[in-house]
Amino acid sequence: MPQTFVIAQGGGPTAVINQTMVGAALEARRRHPGCRVLGARFGVRGIRDGDYVDLSLQPEDALLRIAATPSAALGSTRDKPDAAYCELILQGLREVDADAFIYIGGNDTSGTQAILRDAAGSSIAFVHAPKTIDNDLVDNDHTPGFISAGEFVASAFLSVDLDFRALPGIYCGIVMGRHAGFLTAASAAWRLDDESGPHLIYVPERAFERARFVDDIKRTMARHGRCIVALSEGITSPSGKSLVEELTTHDRLEYDAHGNVKLSGTDLAHAIEHILAEDLKGKRARVDTFGYLPRGNIGMINEVDAREAFEAGRFAIEVAAQGGGSVALQEQGGETVLRKVPLENVAGKTRHMPADFLQPDENQLSENGYHYLARLLPRRYEPGMPFV
């Protein structure tokens, strides 16, 4: 009987998650001629509901075009299956005689795989392939999707800094990131010199204090005549609460099914605008929410990111042959290598940005932070220096 591979995509889309899906599908077809490759629509929902696209039947050139397209072509889901839901997924996998299930996603997705594996016994290989713009997977040097998103953020902040050299003022750009600050830190990867923005970086890993924030901006304005700020959506107050929760009027707060406050860039933007209007009166200020813009822009897909994502998908088929596990991107001598790591190393855990990526006494990248980002996000543009 031919082998059957089930592939699904979970969590927030990225610029290159389709590379991983297509890499896995084509590698399965190459190594196992005649195999079935079923793409489940909308993540594990498709398995539960028997809703598949047969990737075995897709022409290779059509798949390669999909690979180069951002967002999850199979659809995605944010479902976190409970025990009963897991049983339905396992039933679904058995109904199609699945030999392996490859689930592409972040730490929630790998958590689902660990639970399914424990519930299923050993008949099916459960594989997690990494994907997240947050770059927050344990055991990974970086994750597919981060480089493209990081380039968007680096390019945007380089450009906004040039804009504010021409018309000085305060700019705050709010960048996705609930628990990890990597993507927000990428804002500083392409600073031109010590005078360049972003001048201040606020990430979830370091408590945000209003008085300190206002002082930081005042000092930067005095020094450079402008102030460019990058803030993570998930920045927290010293009490550990998300800033949105702390600053938003309570009738506006929304909670998800898990009781987590819904992080809205808009609420944070509004709160930040309020702080600037109160404490920095009369200064020209602008707050923008990048939101979904960096995570899958068709105009900014990084080639290294795309290639690594494709190779991670191919390697997932090797991990399936080895009985399952999580595909990890690790660093060795400056090169990215793929390794198999246990699902439980990644499942449900968050890799925070190391504290030493920021300067101890300033909200700016440290040498370590620059070094890490320069390896992943080498500067792509060398603009001429303005005359002001």
Place this chain on the structure above:
Amino acid sequence: MPQTFVIAQGGGPTAVINQTMVGAALEARRRHPGCRVLGARFGVRGIRDGDYVDLSLQPEDALLRIAATPSAALGSTRDKPDAAYCELILQGLREVDADAFIYIGGNDTSGTQAILRDAAGSSIAFVHAPKTIDNDLVDNDHTPGFISAGEFVASAFLSVDLDFRALPGIYCGIVMGRHAGFLTAASAAWRLDDESGPHLIYVPERAFERARFVDDIKRTMARHGRCIVALSEGITSPSGKSLVEELTTHDRLEYDAHGNVKLSGTDLAHAIEHILAEDLKGKRARVDTFGYLPRGNIGMINEVDAREAFEAGRFAIEVAAQGGGSVALQEQGGETVLRKVPLENVAGKTRHMPADFLQPDENQLSENGYHYLARLLPRRYEPGMPFV
């Protein structure tokens, strides 16, 4: 005595305003060997204060690198000179023996030139060279800066639509534009098919009604399972007030020196989120403010836009030789041609998006709208179609 050209940049920066500045500087040097080309820092402020960079001394390759850099390399200003300020500018121009003053900007900038010309008499040639992402200059088919900004917006909405095919919900992207909807309409230039977002477009030229907005979204959700919305910052209520003014609590409103309410994308985003939370309860919704991101992104500078901006700068020197006026980009047989038009045709006026660019009964582009945008913004990407 050698000729002296003064060049300045006004208003919001764009991706290609430096092309125009460098085009003018190099053309002046080519046509008038030995001439002086003075770049005024921060617009007319630099003339008032005698603050110049000598562009005659800059090596050509350095200037060409500046040309390829977004934002205004000389600095810019939003000053609207009154009679006394104008007198100081004229004094400044006379102090450097200016033969021509080329001011690159939008309708406010051309307005300044018209006032200066009337006050100066005929000794100096006053030239306006066009620039604005708003695309709202009378007598112009389109304006330098619009194509690059439009591509950013088109690419972003194409990408966000792919994102929401994978994880359905409501998305509102708020795009700059106080009086003209061209840039917001560009969101639909790269729709893949009738099913694609943005599904709804709201521009300043058509009154925004909350009930209609909510109905539009409900109908789109029923039809497509997702709803992608593009809104201009300057959308107005049926009473003619800006929506920000209508919807924002009054202690939060800010006014500029002219008594205009300060348009903040964040305030509008907050108001829109509020509408969605109240009238479309339980739907996944996200609102982002694009803000300054489209107007000068170093990663998305369109080559046609860059070339046209450079040629507009060169042509400004010809217009100076003819005694002054405004450079206009006009269309002739599908090609862009440069013409001289009177300053007063452009000065202080707004070209609105024609009403027939939208369908009469739907907030979507009409054939006319698509036709216009397709000429300026041919689709750059052909993504694979998702499986969902």
